[in-house]
Amino acid sequence: MSTLQAVARGDNSNRSSGSSTRAGAARRRRLPRSAGWLGVVPLLLFAALAFGLPAGTMVFGALTTPETVPGGARFTGANMSAxxxxxxxxxxLGSVKLSALSALIAAVIGLPVAHAVVTSRFRxxxxSVLAGAGVLANFGGVPLAFAFVATLGNAGVLTTRFHLLGHGWNLYGFWGLTLVYLYFLIPLMVLTLAPALEGLRRQWREAAHxxxxxxxxxxxxxxxxxxMPSLLGGYVLLFGTAFSAYATAAAMVGSSVPLVTMQIADALSGNVLVGQDNVALALGVDMVLVAGLVMAVQVPLQRRSTRWLA
Known part of the structure; x- marks a missing residue:
């Protein structure tokens, strides 16, 4: 009987220790989740201050009249309508056309370039190409505009030597600005597609062959x-980059090519009709809505690609 009692006590102790171990493991599984939420709080606060507050101010200003007009500030839809x-x-529409076309050309050119870089046997x-693409993708603004003006402008090096203007070439128009945008959009597309191309498995190609x-x-x-989801994601990124570009277009074409960023700059500088001081904020809201619609197409497709490229 004593032996049976000892065995029973051992089984009970094993059960109690096993239950305590499982309870401890369950508590450990629960703790990281709550701790994870606490770790995200600073990021959420930063996002609310850095993005939410300016966005809310912009939307509020777009839906109100300026305090300088007769009657003071009040809610109105005139700014959005204007x-x-x-x-x-x-x-x-000019900004959407320019961004969509330049992003499409950059995506078509960037895919084979990125594939050649990823499949290269020379590490x-x-x-070197990826590092150079990282530099060129962030090279824009006035220096880029000056470089193209000095090279392909009316008195540029290549223009005067090869007489490009005689064939109808004009750097200071829509197609000239598209060419300048491709200078930093193609490297950005290469950087975006390189990780996705590395996720393509060799077994898939061998099985197909x-x-x-x-x-x-x-x-x-x-x-x-x-x-395709990665391509669409890269296209969205390129579209947003071209859609929000300002300094390069301002230094090259000014107001000769109608762009929404130029209109916002003019409105913020006071070059608007009386009572339309907040139209610039309404134009900013329009840009956010356009970018949001484009990104809404990419999000569900990106989830699909992660199952294959993981």
Whole structure:
């Protein structure tokens, strides 16, 4: 009986220790979740101050009249209505057209360039190209405009030597500005697509070839469907970069090409009709809405690509 009692006591102790161990493990699993939320609080506060407060101020100003007009500040939809008519609407559509076209060209060119870089057997060349792309993707503004004016302007080096103006070339127009935007959009696309291209497994290509698929069919039915969310994500990033660019366009074309960023700058400097001082804030809200609509297309597709490239 004593032996049976000892065994029973041992089983009970094992059960109690096992239950305590499971309870401790459950508590440890619960603790990181609560601690994780506490770690996110500073980030949420920073986002609220750095992004939420300016966005809220912009929306409030877009829906109110300035205090300088008769009657003082009051809620109105006149600013938003004015931002969608006349030269403001032309500038908004011009920015969308320029951003969409330049981002599309950069995506088409950036995909084969990024694939060549990723599949290169020379590691030094690959790292050098990616490092150079990181530099060129952040090179913009007035220095970039000056470089293109000195090279392809009316008295630029290549223009005077090859007589490009005689063939209808004009750097200070829509297509000239598109060419300048490609200088930093293509490297940005290369940086965006390089991680996605590295996620393509060699086994997928080998399986496609073993089943009789050509390289074209592999890209059309395997690689591109997997890369499509990343391509759309890169396109959205390029669209937003071109859509918000200001300094390069201001230094090159000024007001000759209608852009919403130019209209916002003019409105903020006081170059508006009386009572339309807050139209610039309404134009900013329009830009945020356009960017939000474009990003809404990319988010669900990005989740789909992560299952394949993980």
């Amino acid at each position: 931002s969608l008519h006349g030269p403001y609407l032309t500038a908004l 030094a060349l690959r790292e 073993n089943n009789g698929a050509s390289t074209f069919r592999y890209w059309m039915h395997v690689a591109l469907p997997i890369l």
